[in-house]
Amino acid sequence: MTHHRRRAARRRDRTRRITPRTHWLLLSVFAVTLSTALLLQGYTHHMFGITSDAVTGVRGRSDMVPARVAHGGPVIAGAATSPHTARVRPRTIALTFDDGPDPTWTPRILEVLRRNHVHATFFVVGTQVVAHPELVRRIVADGHQIGIHTFTHPDLARLAPWQRSLELRETQLAVAGAAGVTTALLRPPYSSENGALDDADWSVLKQADAAGYVTVLSTQDAEDWQRPGARRILANATPHGHGGQVLLMHDAGGDRSQTVAALAALVPRLKAQGFRFATVSDAVGMAAPVQPAGLGDHLQGLALVRALQGGDRVVRLLGWLMYAAGAISVLRAAVVLTAARRHRRLRAGGPDRSWGPRVTEPVSVIVPAYNESAGIEAAVRSLLASDHPVEIIVVDDGSTDGTADLVEALGLPVRVIRRRNAGKPAALNSGLAAATCDLVVMVDGDTVFEPDTVRTIVQPFADPRVGAVSGNAKVVNRGGLLGRWQHIEYVVGFNLDRRLFDLAECMPTVPGAVGAFRRRALLDLGGVSDVTLAEDTDLTMALCRNGWRVVYEEGAKAWTEAPASLNALWRQRYRWCYGTLQAMWKHRGALVQRGAAGKLGRRGLIYLLLFQVLLPLLAPAVDIFALYGLVFLDPVRIIGLWLTFLLLQLLMGLYAFRLDGERPGPLWSLPLQQFVYRQLMYLVVIQSVFTAVSGSRLRWQRMERYGSLQPPVGAQPLPSDLTREEPPAASTPR
Template sequence: MTPRSTGARRHRTARRRRLPLRYLLPVTLLAALMAMLMLRGYVHSEILADHRIAPPAATDKVPHRVLGGGPVIDARAGRINTVRIPHHKLVLTFDDGPDPVWTPKVLDTLKRHHAHAVFFVTGTMASRYPGLVQRMVDEGHEVGLHTFNHPDLSYQSKSRIDWELSQNQLALAGAAGIRTSLFRPPYSSFPDAFDNKSWPVTRYVAQRGYLTLVNNTDSEDWKRSGVEEIIRRATPKGGKGAVVLMHDSGGDRSQTVAALDKFLPGLQEEGYRFTNLTEALDAPSAHTPVTGAELWKGRAWIFLVQAAEKTTQVLGVGLAVIGVLVITRFGLMLVLSFAHARRVRRPGFRWGAPVTEPVSVLVPAYNEAKCIENTVRSLMDSDHPVEVIVIDDGSSDGTARIVEDLRLPNVRVVRQHNAGKPAALNRGIANARHDLIVMMDGDTVFERATVGELVQPFGDARVGAVAGNAKVGNRDSLIGAWQHIEYVMGFNLDRRMYDILRCMPTIPGAVGAFRRSALERVGGMSDDTLAEDTDITMALHRDGWRVVYAEKARAWTEAPESVQQLWSQRYRWSYGTMQAIWKHRKAVVERGASGRFGRVGLPLVSLFMVLAPLLAPLIDVFLLYGLVFGPTGKTVGAWLGVLAIQAACAAYAFRLDRERMTHLISLPLQQILYRQLMYVVLLQSWITALTGGRLRWQKLRRTGVVEAPGGLPGQRGPANDRRPVA
């Protein structure tokens, strides 16, 4: 083995190893978005929550001094002590917060009446609203743990209890820089409500250093039985001290706030003091400042939760936007494509005088040895007079020689060094003998009537270019079937819509026709972008030419057969479309035909071809989110509704193109898998554009499976309506 061959092998190996890096950034961003959604569900108690309440159990294992004791249970030192609140002192406790609506109102009321309280917060709410926890601490209130997800701990393992406590403390550390020694079990009640299920939890929590606080006065404000009833239930008798249970979260707490505003001054006039727990017991504060790694872990947690909240809000806006775009686009497509079909299919419709003059067909080819013979022979079968010019763009596989060996009349080969497709087309234009020029790809075959149908719109002198009906010839694979749906629905139905709106964005490279004079006025094909077909189409619009769609001008093209090839093709298309939009952006502020296209065409193309595909996967992302976190029924219903709209549009598009409906069976799977691939491709295109990267032309490997019309496998029907059997 020579040194040169060894070096080449190493280069190829390195190139293969680097290839996956092209997917790394978009996939990483997608994973980050999913992680944000997972975190959002996590802190919204939509995962891991267990809201079961244990049924009553025996109490024989609960100490009598607990069942008959005070609401403060201290079993931290191995000994069990219960404490009652001194006379004329009330410890107001609020569970389940903080709530962004009601907690501030409760805090305002307490501050106005110079009262303190204890807030038992859940980790989920504290993580979402850390500022309210900080305010509680700053205003002299005490904060206790109420678990992270609010489950009934009687059902949980010790590891789950530890997790609930540690996550709750993590949220407090990030929100207010403290730890707390106060704990209240979810669904707790009076001391005499302890049983053989709940008491072991209290003992275990005490071993972790926590003081458990239940209550001996319940306002039952959750019943919303009225302000006076809440006050009556919250008022202790005979001047006794009490721990009063209220709620600052979990629903409408307007009655709680109104009751507080009367309850506080009323009992203060009777000599009561409203204090936090340690003030009432004359004990050290339950709060301990946290520092070092524990503090930074808490802050990092809060930062991530807030980022997830903001990200989800942005994604929610994006979902609303894509919903509007999808409905708008489908509505426009259905209405305008119907109008287009009625216009061009009405009896006696003609663009003008019949076009019978000969046409020059340009076939740019680079290493198309497997396809070029089928392509050229399909043109020779045309019922319209043509000259065929194959521009060999530096092929290394004998493409030009294959064409020359055919020795077909009116077929010429023009050779050039590899310079790219735009240069090859311009070379073909320079060598063309006729004023009407058809352009096609080297992997495409035409039906007998395609050229004739394609040039008939030139009977209207205002028409400068015509887009044909490109179809997928290799639709027998799943990827091919998905692209078939996309071509029929996403491309051709779109072209009908854009034809009516007079802002056709792209003449497909596989089948398009131009006036030579129109091409010359805009300077021919440009290599400024990777989407020369979109670039030239926009240039023609700006020059005042009409661009129309000829539905009967069918061409069969070979679509990519692997994910890698599909990725390469769509990456180039997406990036090239963005380049073309940016190149022609000045049309937005110009006058005349250019301004009309700039203010109508460019926004529609940007919305429907760039923004909508980028946001479309949010529908599926929120489907997954809803399936995992709920509400599952509504989520699935909404997704199925969108799918039904898409299916209706696809069925209508298939009917217009006289295609079999059987291919639509794969539509749901296409929406789940194919759309995600297109999303990542478009995201990568955005990244390339925003970072100023350059993308080179990428040659797809061809198989030559799409044959000339006379040789299409399973062909049936008349010559002017030939297509592969699905």
């Protein structure tokens, strides 16, 4: 039994190791599927298209065109073997309509034909068949004949043989899927009479014949594509004499109201003159070219129609999503900038101006530390250099690099608590239990304070409603592109958002690098929870839901190390994002609460959901669609939109840097940020969401330290009655 349990445990371990990678396979499948759908949609809708029949190019040599074809009838068969043609019987008109079906004009033309009890032949375009399969079924049901006019309406003579085959085959499948029939009739786009054939056209006809098609040209062109007026179309369509004609008209490709009007007058007039109307096959006496489709062709056709219709819907959806995302992003920029300006006005006058009497009481500073030997000395010395009385408590959470020994060896008035490794929340709770002051500042072991940071960050506690204060975390290691990008993100993204959250009274996160709290507010919550990986976000949301106000004090600056490699950045942001998702789910009840909790739920949580979860999840699709636009749509417009958004981000960056007193030099790297950093961040969100949905438990991932922190110049310990003590037993406040 024990052996079976061990095997089951090993299987579970393997599952935990393998399962999180599944989402990358799903993402890859999604990206490939979407790209394929867009490529197919782009080819079928934007590579060619229906244009005027006058667009035929320069006619080439016609040495290869047999004389009996050049001077024969409009229906050509056996081009690849033994070419022969057929003429229309005298006093017979084969009405043909190209470029349809069209949802507006095809039904009107069908109605004219129905009223006059005549049948015609419709040469359909594959993309139009896919868009309006019901019209193809109606054409067949009304007794009319179907021919194909290629899939995307290109000049077949200018295509490679494989493209010609693709055009014909895909159109045939579309007709089979839409109406359950196949047809042997073909009219190449931009074709006219036999005498206009050149050698390139003849090669098309031979290839079409080898594929089983009979080519149908025209003998009389109504020239309705020029839209000269109904009277002129009527004149062009009226035969001279009694010879039979294949009459070319159009039921799509633009406004065909003149065609409809001319047709309504033409049919009765020619009937009165003794002409009869027939389909192409009846007019020349050929065997029925339209036959029921085989099961295979019908199923393949249905799949093609459904796939292309799905692609059309995806493109429309992505278009709407891009417009929506763009509008939301612009609205967000406007709101954030307006809030930042208002926040600056409200905070004008210095850190002691509006909260109430100056706060001078001593502060307990808790430093949770796990293997922080690279920067702990700089962090401690910076705290001792504070111009505010502080009690410093370093909680060593089972470090293996001698962090606690290093702090003790400094001989500074710092309390050191040693405990077995249990994670950051447990370390913070140990420090909270040992703290003797009513105000508590929490700072990471990779962070240094400026001399006035502690004094500045505690001033908002003059307002008894304030339970926590977020400081201004800044990146100290800004060298290289990655450092600059994170510096930009801290200044532009995090700090602008915090100003907005402050005004809206829905601050979701007091960062672990620099945050201040009322000790009793934390004790009322039972201390720092360890049920999420973003303990700072979880704690902040819990304070908001408990009725406390959380504010942002931009003057309380702390300098922290940022990840210096993509791998380290990935691990840090993965933990942040996953922990934030956990905290959002944990505090989802705030959405329906009132008061401070309701502000957090209906303002803060919705903001986070929209801009930190949903929009990043859409980012891969947006990027793929942008590439689609560059290839198939208007590249100038796409690039213009991208430059517009980049300019918007640049303006936000300039304003944010000005608010933070930063030089704008790093903003030159903002365009490059869109091609690497942005993709990394949305991949982090995707992995976090998949991990959360799968129910996997992400372990704590510690960031690598680089030793780039330095204490303030001339930092000296301040006189204090807070003497070093032996650490009490660690306990969790309740």
